[in-house]
Amino acid sequence: MSLIIETKELVKRYGKFSAVNGLSLEVPLGSIYGFVGPNGAGKTTTMRMLTTLTRPTNGKAWIAGHSVTDEPRAVRRAIGYMPDEFGVYDDMRVWEYLDFFAACYDIAESERKRLIEDLLELVDLSHRREDMVDKLSRGMKQRLSLARTLAHDPAVLILDEPASGLDPRARVEIRELLVQLAKMGKTIFFSSHILADVAEICTHIGIVEAGQMVVQGSMDEMRAQLMPHREIMVTVRDNEAAEAVKSLVAEMENVVNVTILEPKAGRSRVRIDFTGDDDGVAAVNQKLHGAAIAILGFSEETKDLESMFMRVTKGIVT
Amino acid sequence: MAQDVTPVEWIDLPEESLTPREQRLERAATVLRWGAIANGALAIILIVLAFLGGLKIIPNLFTTLHTLLLGRFSSADDAALATVILLILVDISLVLVLMIGILAREIWALPAIWLVVAVNIVGVVLLGFTPAIFSIIAAVWSGIIISRDVRAFRINPVMLKELRGRMRGVRAFIVLTIYLGLMSGFTALLYLIYTPLAQAGGSASAGSIGRVLFVGLVAVELLLIIFIAPAFTAGAITGERERQTYDLLRTTLLASPSFVIGKLESALSYILLLLFSAIPLQSIAFLFGGVTELELIFSFVILAVTAIALGTVGIYFSAITPRTLSASIRSYTIALAVTFGIPIILSLPFLNAFVNAVAGYGSGVSSSPVVESILIYIGLILVSLNPVATALTAQQLLTDRQVIGFWSVTLSSDGSTIPLVSPWISFSIAYLVISTVLIVLAVRQMRKVEA
Numbered sequence: 001m002s003l004i005i006e007t008k009e010l011v012k013r014y015g016k017f018s019a020v021n022g023l024s025l026e027v028p029l030g031s032i033y034g035f036v037g038p039n040g041a042g043k044t045t046t047m048r049m050l051t052t053l054t055r056p057t058n059g060k061a062w063i064a065g066h067s068v069t070d071e072p073r074a075v076r077r078a079i080g081y082m083p084d085e086f087g088v089y090d091d092m093r094v095w096e097y098l099d100f101f102a103a104c105y106d107i108a109e110s111e112r113k114r115l116i117e118d119l120l121e122l123v124d125l126s127h128r129r130e131d132m133v134d135k136l137s138r139g140m141k142q143r144l145s146l147a148r149t150l151a152h153d154p155a156v157l158i159l160d161e162p163a164s165g166l167d168p169r170a171r172v173e174i175r176e177l178l179v180q181l182a183k184m185g186k187t188i189f190f191s192s193h194i195l196a197d198v199a200e201i202c203t204h205i206g207i208v209e210a211g212q213m214v215v216q217g218s219m220d221e222m223r224a225q226l227m228p229h230r231e232i233m234v235t236v237r238d239n240e241a242a243e244a245v246k247s248l249v250a251e252m253e254n255v256v257n258v259t260i261l262e263p264k265a266g267r268s269r270v271r272i273d274f275t276g277d278d279d280g281v282a283a284v285n286q287k288l289h290g291a292a293i294a295i296l297g298f299s300e301e302t303k304d305l306e307s308m309f310m311r312v313t314k315g316i317v318t
Numbered sequence: 319m320a321q322d323v324t325p326v327e328w329i330d331l332p333e334e335s336l337t338p339r340e341q342r343l344e345r346a347a348t349v350l351r352w353g354a355i356a357n358g359a360l361a362i363i364l365i366v367l368a369f370l371g372g373l374k375i376i377p378n379l380f381t382t383l384h385t386l387l388l389g390r391f392s393s394a395d396d397a398a399l400a401t402v403i404l405l406i407l408v409d410i411s412l413v414l415v416l417m418i419g420i421l422a423r424e425i426w427a428l429p430a431i432w433l434v435v436a437v438n439i440v441g442v443v444l445l446g447f448t449p450a451i452f453s454i455i456a457a458v459w460s461g462i463i464i465s466r467d468v469r470a471f472r473i474n475p476v477m478l479k480e481l482r483g484r485m486r487g488v489r490a491f492i493v494l495t496i497y498l499g500l501m502s503g504f505t506a507l508l509y510l511i512y513t514p515l516a517q518a519g520g521s522a523s524a525g526s527i528g529r530v531l532f533v534g535l536v537a538v539e540l541l542l543i544i545f546i547a548p549a550f551t552a553g554a555i556t557g558e559r560e561r562q563t564y565d566l567l568r569t570t571l572l573a574s575p576s577f578v579i580g581k582l583e584s585a586l587s588y589i590l591l592l593l594f595s596a597i598p599l600q601s602i603a604f605l606f607g608g609v610t611e612l613e614l615i616f617s618f619v620i621l622a623v624t625a626i627a628l629g630t631v632g633i634y635f636s637a638i639t640p641r642t643l644s645a646s647i648r649s650y651t652i653a654l655a656v657t658f659g660i661p662i663i664l665s666l667p668f669l670n671a672f673v674n675a676v677a678g679y680g681s682g683v684s685s686s687p688v689v690e691s692i693l694i695y696i697g698l699i700l701v702s703l704n705p706v707a708t709a710l711t712a713q714q715l716l717t718d719r720q721v722i723g724f725w726s727v728t729l730s731s732d733g734s735t736i737p738l739v740s741p742w743i744s745f746s747i748a749y750l751v752i753s754t755v756l757i758v759l760a761v762r763q764m765r766k767v768e769a
Contacts, residue, residue: 087563103475
């Protein structure tokens with residue numbers, strides 16, 4: 001598996017404040033990589049370093065084998081960057097907008113006309129060709145931005161919050177577009193603070209918090225890490241019973257952790273982190289039944305990405 | 319891919335990220351830079367020699383230099399030396415402009431190369447101007463380097479974008495119409511006010527009316543340029559930052575010189591449009607007579623050079639300040655200081671030497687010829703830094719003594735003559751060199767990566 005984006009211990013300090021603190025990132029070629037973290041976790045700063053806009057305080061980063069600090073122009077050739085804010089030129093038509101950026105990428109005038117047609121078709125804006133850029137809806141602007149990033153046929157797209165501020169329909173459209181681009185062989189590296197956006201289309205995911213990578217890997221790996229890890233919630237009458245459950249279950253096979261939670265509505269609850277299979281869950285249930293403890297409830301909580309996100313990001317935002 | 323190569327191999331290889339085409343352009347620019355440096359070094363040596371010769375330390379120095387550097391120039395030896403220095407300065411500004419044109423991949427850079435070569439060959443043939451060899455070598459060499467890549471030169475995308483926006487719809491034409499209406503009204507007003515006044519004073523020759531109309535229009539245009547040139551360019555870079563498009567541009571392959579030159583060209587082309595569209599109004603002066611075509615050309619050159627210089631001042635401040643407002647304030651401060659501040663310095667009494675020289679009187683400021691000539695040269699330099707003083711002096715020299723380029727002054731202290739140049743030439747050289755320096759500084763500022 002070859003990496004198209006790689007960073008090693010990337011650090012960015014502004015004075016005493018560390019926006020990015022030793023971030024190591026590995027984005028495989030051809031992947032859709034979701035870069036997830038709460039606001040202020042250092043996502044945008046990392047992207048600005050990758051796009052050669054900001055020099056890292058420390059550490060190294062490569063895109064398509066080119067060092068971000070030493071070969072910025074080669075890096076720019078390899079990337080298409082879409083910042084989180086859409087830069088609008090007033091007094092510019094949709095095709096002129098693309099024509100201008102294509103010219104900035106040194107594409108000959110004779111080739112630009114066809115290129116613009118193709119790009120507009122790809123993002124489904126052909127019918128708005130002659131419209132003014134600032135008259136487009138936000139979703140259309142975002143699609144136009146995406147078309148701009150593709151002007152020079154880059155290998156990697158670096159998209160900062162591509163779906164933020166969009167209505168649900170536009171969000172779906174962008175998502176479909178990203179999948180389509182990935183099929184065309186582009187590597188897509190995009191950030192989001194909404195995990196649901198990421199979960200559906202990503203092949204890889206990296207969760208960042210306080211400028212550090214908390215966990216990263218392919219979606220399959222993430223699921224594999226998560227799925228055997230189940231949560232069983234046992235509800236009992238009082239704290240005494242909860243303690244009894246805890247002592248009973250703690251010694252069992254495949255039980256990772258037992259926690260007594262705060263009583264809710266006068267009932268005590270015990271959370272059992274469990275890595276066994278369905279038979280194991282049944283065994284726990286049976287064991288509790290065998291003991292003389294009054295069980296009010298026994299349930300297995302389903303754990304999704306969102307709860308994993310909540311758990312790995314402990315809410316520490318610098 | 320990243321895993322196959324160790325990180326060390328990527329360090330310190332900035333060349334690698336340039337395409338062969340970009341490398342050739344860089345090389346061509348480097349050749350021209352060395353051409354300018356060689357010219358500059360020669361100019362400095364000659365200025366030092368001129369002082370030594372003027373103090374008569376080395377005998378026959380001027381004669382030797384005259385035959386060596388400007389063999390076919392049949393004037394006095396010291397005038398020949400001054401001419402050589404001046405021609406070298408002209409060459410430096412031409413070569414620097416050419417260098418920036420090539421870096422920005424401007425389509426005009428291609429004919430400009432051959433223009434530089436042709437002008438210098440003419441200099442060699444007509445005057446025997448041997449130092450032309452530096453510029454010819456630099457221009458031809460860079461021309462050969464880029465000859466394989468003429469397709470790299472194209473219409474500047476930034477200029478195209480700006481002009482598309484600026485000239486769209488009816489707005490630009492309404493502005494132009496209002497401008498011409500105001501200028502016509504001003505001309506009519508000037509005519510109506512001046513004619514009865516002059517008739518009452520008994521000096522109502524048609525020529526004097528034509529002259530007043532011409533000078534009045536040029537003055538208004540100059541004022542216009544002083545106010546609109548910085549306004550057009552002070553937002554060049556800060557405006558992109560404020561619109562949040564600057565980062566987008568910086569992640570493209572657009573070279574910083576292209577960006578700066580594109581912004582400058584779009585501002586200048588609009589100003590030039592205003593200037594050109596007013597030429598018919600200026601020609602009304604020809605109906606009355608009293609104004610020569612040369613004056614029209616001088617005024618146009620001075621206005622255009624002023625626009626270029628103030629435009630680059632705007633761009634420079636736009637590059638080094640974070641906001642358009644502060645960039646505008648600084649640009650206007652400089653523009654006003656140069657146009658209105660320098661005349662105040664010029665009115666200081668010890669600088670009368672140059673003013674007297676232009677008027678044709680003995681300066682009478684000093685008994686020492688050295689002090690007197692230094693004062694005259696300082697006066698020339700100061701006048702050359704101000705468009706108004708330059709225009710008035712050049713016009714006075716033209717009408718009183720038919721001076722187009724060179725002239726000389728007889729010192730009142732010892733009766734010897736020193737060579738001088740009409741200020742419109744020194745003004746153009748000084749402003750063009752300052753402009754190129756500011757462009758280079760702005761480009762350097764843009765290339766800095768946020769630390």
